[in-house]
Amino acid sequence: MNALFRNRSGAATPSSRPAGPAHEEGSREWQEARDRTELAALREMVPPPAGPRLSPTRHAELGAHLMNEINATATTSDAANSAKSRSAAARPWAFGRLTPGRSMSLGAAAAVVAATVAGFAITGSTGQTAVAAPAPLKVENSRATVPLATVAKRAAALAGSHGAAHRGTHRREWALGMWDDGKHKPEQMPVDESRARYNADGSGEAQDIKDGRVVRRTHLPAGSWEKFATFRNTPPKTVRGFADYLAKDNPDSRGSAYWTMDSVETLLRDWTPGPAQTAAIDGLLAEKSGLRTLGPVKDRAGRQGQAYGVDFKGTVRRTIILDEHTGRILGTELSSIKTDPKMQLKPGDVEQYDTYLD
Known part of the structure; x- marks a missing residue:
């Protein structure tokens, strides 16, 4: 997997800081300008698959689904991420930490798309391949439990x-x-x-x-x-x-x-x-x-x-x-x-x- 996208929590992500008095950091204009810039950068970050393990149709479905998630995040207002979202019984995602009360930022979203597409598209230079899901952790009753x-x-x-x-x-x-x-x-x-x-x-x-x-x-x-x-x-x-x-x-x-x-x-x-x-x-x-x-x-x-x-x-x-x-x-x-x-x-x-x- 491309080293740039190794951190699934969103480490390798684009950043921007619009300049000028009309975009003072923290203002709504600054936030909207940053989101537009990061979304544009995000679209350029998704690499074309180099050695597909999935069919082209499934690759397209994956990319479309993830980009829909990103677009929804980019157009959601701050008001949408309110107590109503916090109370929703949503599932925290393994990729990008898309979770109640913590909306997925465009930076984290970039890691979601890049890491997931890269992971599905290529085996990577290490030659690592997909593995079966691991079994749940098994409690060893022969050993003492420590509080x-x-x-x-x-x-x-x-x-x-x-x-x-x-x-x-x-x-x-x-x-x-x-x-x-x-x-x-x-x-x-x-x-x-x-x-x-x-x-x-x-x-x-x-x-x-x-x-x-x-x-x-x-x-x-x-x-x-x-x-x-x-x-x-x-x-x-x-x-x-x-x-x-x-x-x-x-x-x-x-x-x-x-x-x-x-x-x-x-x-x-x-x-x-x-x-x-x-x-x-x-x-x-x-x-x-x-x-x-x-x-x-x-x-x-x-x-x-x-x-x-x-x-x-x-x-x-x-x-x-x-x-x-x-x-x-x-x-x-x-x-x-x-x-x-x-x-x-x-x-x-x-x-x-x-x-x-x-």
Whole structure:
């Protein structure tokens, strides 16, 4: 997959800032001008399929469906994203986080189109191909269940350990490609493993990995971090500081365990936390109501961990897997907990996972 579109949460997206007094940043004119510019850039970003796995008809259907979603987003007024939207029992999308109360921006929409079309259209230079959907996480009853509060205390005891948060991640990710028209079954996507590291000037290197080997390296010029990252500032080291930090991106994280976990997942696409940040994340999650213990599991990399989950309006479950000894975040997952005829999903279907490797 094209390295530019690796981040499904919307990292590699176009940006514009109309100039002039008539377009003061934050004004309605500025917003409308930015949306028009980004939409135009978005249309140019969708690459032609290079090596189709789907028929041309299905490619056209996919592109048309996604662009309809983008057009609807571009023409929706701020008033449409009100309390009415927040109360709707909509499904958070695996791509682009199209969710109640958080309308998909054109920037995130660009990642939706680019990542999805690229994923369906080509196998990528790594030769990775689509895989069957993984089985749900299985609770290992032979091991003891550890409460989240206990894991948070263990992480807090290690907060002063050597190690700092650093820009970039090493993760393995997978997601279903889904339509919501009830006509198409979910498409299997390739498992994508990547590693990225950034320097102080925003330069860095992105690596595509297959079977433990780096198969492609992409140099990222100075300033790339500022263009790609959602969370640009170093994450805080305290629970309260971390709560404020996440709320700047999504105010709904203040009172919701689900949106806190959603924001943490977005953060983990930008940063690898150090021990202090890990303790802050675990401590914040331990304070959230609605987040319950699922039990001991093995993550997608075969490591032992403890799983904790929170449900969203009876439709999906977001799960986080922690190392029970250190509190380190091993993985995050999104799965269906309700039959969804439009998406052709059933309870237990895994929609997306991210595994954090180092």
